[in-house]
Amino acid sequence: MMLANIALFIVIALAIIYIIYDSKKAIKAENKVENNTTVTKSQIQKNKSYNEDETLLWEEEYLMIEIIPAINYEYLVDKNIDKSKALSSYTKFKTETLKIEIKEITEFLEKIGINKYKKISYLGIGDIVINDCRNTIAYGYLGDTIFIEHKDDIVKNIWFVSNNRDTKLNTEIVNLLNQIGSKYDLLLVDNYPVTEKIVDLKIIDEIESYFKRNKEILFTN
Incomplete structure (x- = not known):
């Protein structure tokens, strides 16, 4: 019974660790997209053409x-x-x-x-x-x-x-x-x-x- 409880505890702990890891991975990916967007906007701003009319x-x-x-x-x-x-x-x-x-x-x-x-x-x-x-x-x-x-x-x-x-x-x-x-x-x-x-x-x-x-x-x- 004790072994079963220990095994269940380990499974739950591993699941929590995976969830935390996965969420951090998602946040990093989101930040990377935002940073890429910022760079792109900056490049467009520096290279944009102007309407002379x-x-x-x-x-x-x-x-x-x-x-x-x-x-x-x-x-x-x-x-x-x-x-x-x-x-x-x-x-x-x-x-x-x-x-x-x-x-x-x-x-x-x-x-x-x-x-x-x-x-x-x-x-x-x-x-x-x-x-x-x-x-x-x-x-x-x-x-x-x-x-x-x-x-x-x-x-x-x-x-x-x-x-x-x-x-x-x-x-x-x-x-x-x-x-x-x-x-x-x-x-x-x-x-x-x-x-x-x-x-x-x-x-x-x-x-x-x-x-x-x-x-x-x-x-x-």
């Missing part, structure tokens, strides 16, 4: 990388500014004070030959800050986009968005930013905490350095 205007990116008059530089490098606030919030002179006519800047960009997006799809979260995409135009290439918002035929705001995860430097956008910066004397101000930076758009080396630094920070992993 349409771009996305996402409210969360509005003025996060802002292009403003260079006269603001001295106000933005003040050591006493509060780093918890957006860097460009210390701007004294808004882009609209330059009185750039939308027709003028459009003709300038078309002469350069940069791609103009035919359609802008708007995605808003929370309070709407951009009410009408008809008052915004966009130019760009390979996932890098410059948005220009205008009111009463005058440029009100300019900002930059990058969804370009390609390892190559987007020389078209670098040159475009440099030409706009040189013509209108502008700075690029990156307000994101991780990549916060002031870039003199008249100096092409600064622009290239900014792009390379951002790719190292954001897109190498």
Whole structure:
């Protein structure tokens, strides 16, 4: 009787061990599938093709990388500014004070030959800050986009968005930013905490350095 009980105990113990082993094996297999999916998504994201006829205007990116008059530089490098606030919030002179006519800047960009997006799809979260995409135009290439918002035929705001995860430097956008910066004397101000930076758009080396630094920070992993 005792031997029978011992044998039964051994069988039950072995069954429990097998169940635990099998469940761990299943979890490992599931994790492997999830990891493979992540890698695949990452590869697709890095190698995806871009639609040069349409771009996305996402409210969360509005003025996060802002292009403003260079006269603001001295106000933005003040050591006493509060780093918890957006860097460009210390701007004294808004882009609209330059009185750039939308027709003028459009003709300038078309002469350069940069791609103009035919359609802008708007995605808003929370309070709407951009009410009408008809008052915004966009130019760009390979996932890098410059948005220009205008009111009463005058440029009100300019900002930059990058969804370009390609390892190559987007020389078209670098040159475009440099030409706009040189013509209108502008700075690029990156307000994101991780990549916060002031870039003199008249100096092409600064622009290239900014792009390379951002790719190292954001897109190498």
